[in-house]
Amino acid sequence: MKRILPCLVLVLLLGAAASPVSAHKLQVVTTFSILQDLVQQVGGERLEVSSLIPSGMDPHSWEPTPRDARAVANADLIIANGGGFDDWLFGLVGGAAQADALVIVVSEGLDVIEHEDSHGHGHQGDPHFWLNVTNAIYYVEQIAQGLTTISPEDASYFRERADSYRQELADLDRWMIEELARIPEENRVIVAYHNAFSYLAERYGFAVADFLVANPEAEPTPRDLARLVELLRGMSRRAIFTEPQIGTGTRYMQSLAKEVQGEIYTLYSDSFGPEAGSYVEMMKYNTQTLMEALE
Numbered sequence: 001m002k003r004i005l006p007c008l009v010l011v012l013l014l015g016a017a018a019s020p021v022s023a024h025k026l027q028v029v030t031t032f033s034i035l036q037d038l039v040q041q042v043g044g045e046r047l048e049v050s051s052l053i054p055s056g057m058d059p060h061s062w063e064p065t066p067r068d069a070r071a072v073a074n075a076d077l078i079i080a081n082g083g084g085f086d087d088w089l090f091g092l093v094g095g096a097a098q099a100d101a102l103v104i105v106v107s108e109g110l111d112v113i114e115h116e117d118s119h120g121h122g123h124q125g126d127p128h129f130w131l132n133v134t135n136a137i138y139y140v141e142q143i144a145q146g147l148t149t150i151s152p153e154d155a156s157y158f159r160e161r162a163d164s165y166r167q168e169l170a171d172l173d174r175w176m177i178e179e180l181a182r183i184p185e186e187n188r189v190i191v192a193y194h195n196a197f198s199y200l201a202e203r204y205g206f207a208v209a210d211f212l213v214a215n216p217e218a219e220p221t222p223r224d225l226a227r228l229v230e231l232l233r234g235m236s237r238r239a240i241f242t243e244p245q246i247g248t249g250t251r252y253m254q255s256l257a258k259e260v261q262g263e264i265y266t267l268y269s270d271s272f273g274p275e276a277g278s279y280v281e282m283m284k285y286n287t288q289t290l291m292e293a294l295e
């Protein structure tokens with residue numbers, strides 16, 4: 001009997017050693033679901049990544065919850081978009097984060113596209129950088145550097161995954177340029193609910209004719225609606241783009257479409273949904289929608 005005991009102890013030790021590996025995965029917190037997907041692509045199985053704003057919700061009107069404060073407090077790495085898109089995060093970080101948690105703002109260093117605010121409040125920058133795929137590639141690089149900083153022993157794993165995902169995104173970008181080039185010049189116009197598409201427009205050769213609101217936190221005024229009605233009446237192709245995460249926006253755009261006998265189409269901007277569960281799927285869906293609406 002005495003001889004069996006050491007074997008049992010060894011088995012127990014092996015069993016105990018297997019579980020803490022998975023229990024100590026890096027904890028990464030992102031503000032919204034599109035960043036969560038990009039982080040997952042780079043981090044693979046070496047981390048757990050969550051999004052504070054659930055997929056399908058409008059990020060602009062997000063009010064952080066006590067649950068968000070707890071997630072931030074337990075994170076090894078915190079990733080925000082920046083550009084005014086998720087400023088509420090910085091209040092949470094100041095209040096709760098671990099002293100050693102790294103915070104990355106992925107859009108830092110990118111050129112901001114500003115627009116003249118139609119309400120006369122001066123200039124506002126568009127924070128939706130990721131709708132230009134080359135900016136998403138920049139995000140991926142920022143993410144890979146951040147992950148490597150907090151976990152240098154996984155550097156080659158992250159590098160390999162980031163490189164192969166960047167290749168996939170570069171192919172996506174090229175495909176979008178080729179597809180969208182088939183839309184006639186005179187139809188290359190986007191009329192949308194909120195100011196989300198200036199980077200997409202710049203990269204893929206569109207004009208953003210107008211949008212109903214700069215930021216969906218504010219509802220449009222009758223004057224905003226009248227301005228868009230007039231604009232659309234002067235267009236031969238009256239395509240109106242709305243986004244699934246903004247319920248009130250969809251109602252306004254539907255009444256606008258009725259008024260000018262236009263067609264409603266869906267573009268994904270800030271969140272995933274039934275037809276688009278990842279960043280790549282979202283951009284493919286948007287490309288197909290633009291083709292259907294404007295070719």
Ligand SMILES: [Zn+2]
Pocket residue numbers: 060128194195196269270
């Ligand atoms: Zn938005």
